[in-house]
Amino acid sequence: MNTTAQTGSRQARPAEVDEAARRAVASACPASDAGELDAVDGVQAALVASPTTADQVAELMRACAAHDLAVVVRGHGTKLTWGRPPERADVIADLSGMDQVLDHAAGDLVAATQAGTRLADLQKVLAEQGQRLSVDETVPGASIGGTLATATSGPTRLAVGTPRDLLIGITVVRADGVVAKAGGRVVKNVAGYDLGKLMVGSFGTLAVVVDAHFRLHPLPAERRHLGVPIESADHAYQVAQAVLHAQVVPAAVEVDWPSRGAGTLTVQLAGIPEGVAGRTATALELLGDAVTEDPTPPEWWGSYPWMDTTVDAIGARATALKLTFALSGLPAVLAAARDTPGAPVTLRGSAGVGVVYGAIAPDCPVEAVREAVGRLRDTCTAHGGSLVVLDAASEVKQEVDTWGPVSGLDLMRRVKHEFDPGRRLAPGRFVGGI
Amino acid sequence: MTALEAVSRVALEILPADAVITDHARLRTYECDGLAYYKVTPGLAVMPETAEQLATIIRACAEHGLPFVARGSGTGLSGGALPRADGVLIVTSRMRAVREVRREDQRAVVEPGVINLDVSRAAAPYGYHYAPDPSSQQVCSIGGNVAENSGGAHCLKYGFTTNHVLGAEMVTPQGEIVQLGTMAPDAPGYDLLGAVVGSEGTLGMVTAVTVRLVRDPEQIRTVLAGFASTDEAGAATSAIIAAGIVPAAIEMMDALSIEAAEAAVRCNYPEGAGAVLVVELDGAAVEVEHEYHEVERLCRDNAAFELRVATDPEDRALIWKGRKSAFAAMGRISPDYIVQDGVIPRTALPEVLRGIAELSQTSGVRVANVFHAGDGNLHPLVLFDDGVEGAGEAAEKVSGQILDLCIGHGGSITGEHGVGIDKAAYMPKMFNDADLDTMQLIRCAFDPAGVSNPGKIYPTPRLCGEVPGRHKEPHPLQQQGLAEVF
Numbered sequence: 029m030n031t032t033a034q035t036g037s038r039q040a041r042p043a044e045v046d047e048a049a050r051r052a053v054a055s056a057c058p059a060s061d062a063g064e065l066d067a068v069d070g071v072q073a074a075l076v077a078s079p080t081t082a083d084q085v086a087e088l089m090r091a092c093a094a095h096d097l098a099v100v101v102r103g104h105g106t107k108l109t110w111g112r113p114p115e116r117a118d119v120i121a122d123l124s125g126m127d128q129v130l131d132h133a134a135g136d137l138v139a140a141t142q143a144g145t146r147l148a149d150l151q152k153v154l155a156e157q158g159q160r161l162s163v164d165e166t167v168p169g170a171s172i173g174g175t176l177a178t179a180t181s182g183p184t185r186l187a188v189g190t191p192r193d194l195l196i197g198i199t200v201v202r203a204d205g206v207v208a209k210a211g212g213r214v215v216k217n218v219a220g221y222d223l224g225k226l227m228v229g230s231f232g233t234l235a236v237v238v239d240a241h242f243r244l245h246p247l248p249a250e251r252r253h254l255g256v257p258i259e260s261a262d263h264a265y266q267v268a269q270a271v272l273h274a275q276v277v278p279a280a281v282e283v284d285w286p287s288r289g290a291g292t293l294t295v296q297l298a299g300i301p302e303g304v305a306g307r308t309a310t311a312l313e314l315l316g317d318a319v320t321e322d323p324t325p326p327e328w329w330g331s332y333p334w335m336d337t338t339v340d341a342i343g344a345r346a347t348a349l350k351l352t353f354a355l356s357g358l359p360a361v362l363a364a365a366r367d368t369p370g371a372p373v374t375l376r377g378s379a380g381v382g383v384v385y386g387a388i389a390p391d392c393p394v395e396a397v398r399e400a401v402g403r404l405r406d407t408c409t410a411h412g413g414s415l416v417v418l419d420a421a422s423e424v425k426q427e428v429d430t431w432g433p434v435s436g437l438d439l440m441r442r443v444k445h446e447f448d449p450g451r452r453l454a455p456g457r458f459v460g461g462i
Numbered sequence: 463m464t465a466l467e468a469v470s471r472v473a474l475e476i477l478p479a480d481a482v483i484t485d486h487a488r489l490r491t492y493e494c495d496g497l498a499y500y501k502v503t504p505g506l507a508v509m510p511e512t513a514e515q516l517a518t519i520i521r522a523c524a525e526h527g528l529p530f531v532a533r534g535s536g537t538g539l540s541g542g543a544l545p546r547a548d549g550v551l552i553v554t555s556r557m558r559a560v561r562e563v564r565r566e567d568q569r570a571v572v573e574p575g576v577i578n579l580d581v582s583r584a585a586a587p588y589g590y591h592y593a594p595d596p597s598s599q600q601v602c603s604i605g606g607n608v609a610e611n612s613g614g615a616h617c618l619k620y621g622f623t624t625n626h627v628l629g630a631e632m633v634t635p636q637g638e639i640v641q642l643g644t645m646a647p648d649a650p651g652y653d654l655l656g657a658v659v660g661s662e663g664t665l666g667m668v669t670a671v672t673v674r675l676v677r678d679p680e681q682i683r684t685v686l687a688g689f690a691s692t693d694e695a696g697a698a699t700s701a702i703i704a705a706g707i708v709p710a711a712i713e714m715m716d717a718l719s720i721e722a723a724e725a726a727v728r729c730n731y732p733e734g735a736g737a738v739l740v741v742e743l744d745g746a747a748v749e750v751e752h753e754y755h756e757v758e759r760l761c762r763d764n765a766a767f768e769l770r771v772a773t774d775p776e777d778r779a780l781i782w783k784g785r786k787s788a789f790a791a792m793g794r795i796s797p798d799y800i801v802q803d804g805v806i807p808r809t810a811l812p813e814v815l816r817g818i819a820e821l822s823q824t825s826g827v828r829v830a831n832v833f834h835a836g837d838g839n840l841h842p843l844v845l846f847d848d849g850v851e852g853a854g855e856a857a858e859k860v861s862g863q864i865l866d867l868c869i870g871h872g873g874s875i876t877g878e879h880g881v882g883i884d885k886a887a888y889m890p891k892m893f894n895d896a897d898l899d900t901m902q903l904i905r906c907a908f909d910p911a912g913v914s915n916p917g918k919i920y921p922t923p924r925l926c927g928e929v930p931g932r933h934k935e936p937h938p939l940q941q942q943g944l945a946e947v948f
Contacts (some may be wrong), residue, residue: 135700135809136838144608158706190648192656193625202645208900209893214805216837217874218611218660219881219892220919221901222624225656246706251725269566274588275680277746300706301751308750352646354567363801375850382567384648412645414568435641439634439907443652446903 045074045118049095053077053119066120068454069113070422073120079126082207082238083263089236090205091240092119098452099203101232101322103144103171105180109230109345110419112360112430116457121171121236129153130239137244138196138213143173143237144202159244160190164330173237178418179229179293179431181295182330186380188245188322191228198243199236201446215243226443233458234447244448248298252308253329255320258283258291261362266357267315269292276311281380285362287372294326294377334387334419345395347428348419350405351375357382357411364407370396382413389431394397396420396425400418401428409433431459466505469550472522473508477517481556492551495536495543496598496815500883504545505532505672507711512557513639513669520667521637523550529916530662534547534575534603538610539801542662542918551911554605554669559721560584568626568675569645573603574668578612578711581673593821597786606666611660613878615785616742618836620676622878624659632658634893635665635909644909645672657904661895662880663915665908679744681709682780683754687739688732688768692716692831695737696811698764702741703808705760705937706920710812713740716815718795719788719830721845726791729784732768737795739766740785740836758830774783788832789843796828796845798854800861803879808947817867818842827853839877840868866891871915881919889921 045053057079066073073096079085092099097118102108106126126144133139134157141150147165150172154160158186164182165177179189188194197211200223210223227237258264264283271281278296285291295315297307312319328336334346353361358379365373371392377384386404390399397420405415417430434440437460444451444462456462464469474481483489484506493501505528510516523530527550536543545551554575561571565588574580574798578599581592595614596602602612608630613622620626629643643656649655658665689695702709715723717736723729731738739761743753758769772778779840790801808812822829830843842864846857865875865888875881875888889898898920908914 077531132810133807135704136807137703138807178570181648181802189621192653193621196925201796202900203890206896206900210897210901212892214807214833214874214877216617216622216805216839216877217579218622219874219876219885220515220879220889220906222611222656222660223901223904225624225653225903228646228653228656230652246708272568273565275677275746277677277749294881298751302752303749310746350648352648352906353646354564354569356564356566356647357646359501366507383648384678414644414646416650431650431932435649436651438638438656439640439654440652442902442907445655448908461513 036443040307045097045456046333047092049097050075050405052091052095053088054099056091057084062120067415068117068120069109071113071117073100073117075118076120076122078122078125079291082201085121085201085236085238086205086207088129089201089203093450096450096452098414100454101173101177102170103174103235104146105140106170107122109353110178111457113422113427113456114454124171126238132157134159138215138241139244140213140239140241141433143171143240145458146170147172147175154244158247160247161242162194162245163191164410166330166332176228176237176240177230177232181383183282183378185383186281186378187279190278192225194242194434195224195228195240196243198227198237199239200227201236201238203453204237205448211241213241218376231458232454233444234453235462248299250304251279251296251298251323252304253294253296253322253325254311254315255292255294255322256295258285261359264291264362264379265359268355271295271311271316272355272380274310274314276307278380282329283375284326284367284375285375285383287365287374292326294329296325311404328376331387332387332458333376336374336387344390345419345421347388347389347417347421347424349401349404350416350418351384351408353382353408353411353413355382356388357408357413360407360411361404364404368400368403373400390421394423397424398428404432405432434459465528468526468759469519469528470513472508477510478881481509482552487513492536492545493555495533495538495541497541497882499883502542502545502547504551505547505549507551509553509556511901513633516667516669517549517637517639518634519552520635523637523912523913527911527913529913531604531915532609532667533600534606534674535577537598537602538606538882539803540655540876540879540880542609542880542882542915544883546924554603556900557669558917563588563675565590566737569646569672570675572604573670573674573934574603574608576604578602578604578607585675589678591678593626593674593676604671604673604917605668608659608671609661609663610878610880613897615713615834617713618834619708620712623740624656625654625763626657626674627671629895630655631670632659632668632669635914636910639669643672648822662882662918664905664918666914671713681750681773682742682744682778683750684772685739685741685743685754685757685761686731686781687766687769688735688766689737689739689766691736691813692815693740695766696759696815696835698739698766699811700809701764702757703817704838705756705758709757709836710739710744711740711742712832713785714738714835715785715788716831717811718828719832720784722791722795722830723784723806724789725794727783727787729787730785732785735768740781745853787833789841790798791832792843796847798846798848800844800857802840802842802844802861803876804840804842804865804873806838806840806868806871806873810839810871811835814840814867814871817865821860821863825856825860827856829860838873883918885920889919
């Protein structure tokens with residue numbers, strides 16, 4: 029197993045873009061000087077380029093290649109600080125103008141959209157025909173491209189998987205400006221390598237996604253939420269296992285586990301009213317007397333725990349964690365989160381999948397955060413999973429191994445080298461300094 | 463000493479003598495996979511038992527620049543496991559351990575030679591199964607499923623192999639053992655496993671696979687509906703999907719394929735049907751019950767003239783019998799046939815079926831249609847008699863034109879059988895040079911020397927112009943009743 033190199037100590041290079049490069053970018057697409065807000069995790073960009081077509085993105089990438097400019101892709105900027113700060117960010121490729129839903133073939137249960145389209149806007153269009161892309165909007169305002177780049181997911185993943193499982197076709201622009209597509213617009217297709225899967229979760233380090241095709245699902249006619257107060261880590265595990273092994277076909281099994289006191293485990297049942305009613309009856313028998321039943325989800329549903337109190341008065345960031353583990357690791361992970369002196373951890377997420385998210389408040393001492401991350405990571409690793417620090421304040425990112433151990437890192441570096449030999453796409457943002 | 467001799471010597475050092483095959487007669491056993499039209503006798507065949515042995519052999523191949531080809535059960539339908547005369551065939555039939563079944567984690571860890579159905583058998587005592595169910599599941603291997611990203615009739619609801627594989631231990635084309643993914647979802651870093659699944663053995667070989675286990679449904683109902691024509695059956699399919707129902711499977715057969723199935727297995731489908739639909743519903747009992755009534759209503763609304771429903775396994779098997787035997791049954795009505803595997807957007811079904819009928823009419827070549835109607839995956843069976851001069855060529859032409867029809871409607875040249883050697887020449891019709899070059903970047907990262915199953919998937923000048931595969935006879939496994947082509 030390879031271990032991620034610490035890249036936090038690398039000095040961010042100030043963006044210097046000469047006049048020729050500026051002209052090349054401006055001739056590719058609308059571009060302007062970067063302002064103070066156009067920084068990527070503290071790394072100031074020089075230019076903001078705003079292409080509106082795939083051709084313009086291609087032209088932009090060719091211009092950046094010719095002038096050795098590093099490019100960070102931005103959708104609506106909701107997760108731009110995730111990952112490590114890039115080594116350089118000469119140009120921000122702002123794709124927020126590429127916001128068209130290209131196609132919704134309701135009869136085929138597929139849709140195509142440009143990458144800059146907000147997930148919520150796509151859902152509005154799909155809902156008109158009683159359909160949805162089964163990806164939760166865990167970060168308000170997120171674009172399709174950003175959702176793919178960071179592979180965000182929420183409660184719905186238990187039933188239908190994550191963006192990787194729903195993506196059926198993709199168009200990308202490579203670092204050298206070549207436009208390429210893979211997959212297609214049919215749900216069943218094994219022609220050629222599945223390039224799309226490689227792009228999902230790649231943090232914009234392999235290519236620029238310009239449009240994507242997805243398979244869709246019908247909107248459930250009815251949803252029911254059964255909440256159980258959770259007294260202990262073991263209790264959470266018992267309830268989660270009981271639901272998973274029963275015949276209730278849950279749409280989601282989520283846990284909310286504050287840093288102290290009781291937690292909640294909520295089961296979502298979805299589908300046709302008759303089915304939901306029947307399965308609710310079965311589930312109620314399993315869940316005991318303290319269960320609550322509600323058509324609407326609890327307030328915390330589908331949101332990351334760091335969003336509760338992310339930013340304090342001086343703009344510090346909470347430490348945002350993603351923890352994964354085999355299902356039997358749930359009690360150990362929940363218990364470990366209650367044993368992090370000086371850095372209380374709130375956990376929330378898909379107990380029925382083995383993916384939960386953690387938040388450590390911004391005002392905790394860096395050393396305590398580092399120890400908490402280490403302890404939780406050890407627990408996740410012992411249960412076949414991993415811990416990634418998605419985001420944190422700069423001083424935390426400098427002290428903590430954010431990506432943690434990564435298996436197959438050598439192959440990943442080779443993939444990166446093939447796609448972006450000049451390391452111009454978000455260099456340093458991803459695992460192992462990729 | 464030739465390179466083949468050198469690798470064979472390395473193999474003999476670490477494997478028992480009977481696991482290293484150099485004898486030409488024995489090697490001929492492996493000359494083809496499920497697509498018997500293409501035949502090449504491998505230069506050497508080896509049967510390792512462990513990942514370390516397999517890695518040692520691949521390292522030796524890499525050192526000597528010898529191509530290697532992975533083979534599981536040899537049931538593939540696109541020639542993906544076609545050996546190389548100048549290379550090594552690595553057979554996984556001695557890597558058949560189900561290492562772990564973990565109910566609490568809903569996972570199993572299996573070796574690549576494990577038979578698909580054996581994973582479900584191992585999970586059955588816990589009330590679980592492995593969802594991808596290609597119709598060859600009684601004989602096909604998990605390693606082959608990973609290579610082909612296999613589907614099956616039930617992938618409409620449950621997804622493909624790629625949605626059910628969480629982790630894999632893999633030997634790279636350089637002979638390094640790497641672990642991709644784990645028991646837990648979302649391993650950090652690039653989703654290399656997502657690229658490996660479906661790469662048809664061109665990025666290395668998996669030596670252990672961690673799969674998701676799925677809870678057995680409480681109830682299964684299978685509905686057989688007879689229609690006057692494929693138009694009505696297609697309209698019923700659309701109505702079911704539009705009603706928000708996601709059946710586990712929706713399969714359709716047209717008149718000619720029904721005729722063949724009746725001749726072969728007397729499945730007793732509704733008499734006079736121009737098309738039948740097999741709709742399977744599964745899930746919680748109360749839901750299945752409700753959906754069944756909906757499906758029944760929607761079928762009748764779309765002029766189904768006969769409906770049957772099966773709830774117990776025997777009755778279900780009877781309904782599935784006709785569908786599952788459809789390919790092999792072609793032998794009853796035609797000496798030779800080509801199995802095609804194309805995909806279209808489901809709503810284009812009536813139009814494409816008319817297009818196929820026109821092709822058939824103008825060419826005089828008969829085409830039977832069997833397909834996964836729910837996801838638009840067509841399996842037209844192009845019938846011909848190779849004894850008649852020019853008939854094979856005419857059938858190949860029609861088969862190719864059907865793929866053109868699929869591509870023209872925004873579909874794909876393969877939904878589940880893979881590209882292999884059979885359809886490499888069709889890839890440029892679906893993808894342009896830039897697309898293909900970009901896919902090659904992945905290949906270059908994994909296998910810069912090009913030793914892992916070279917010549918498959920992607921066209922190269924020397925491979926251009928190959929013809930689609932003909933089924934001149936049933937696969938040996940079919941003849942023995944061990945597998946059905948689906």
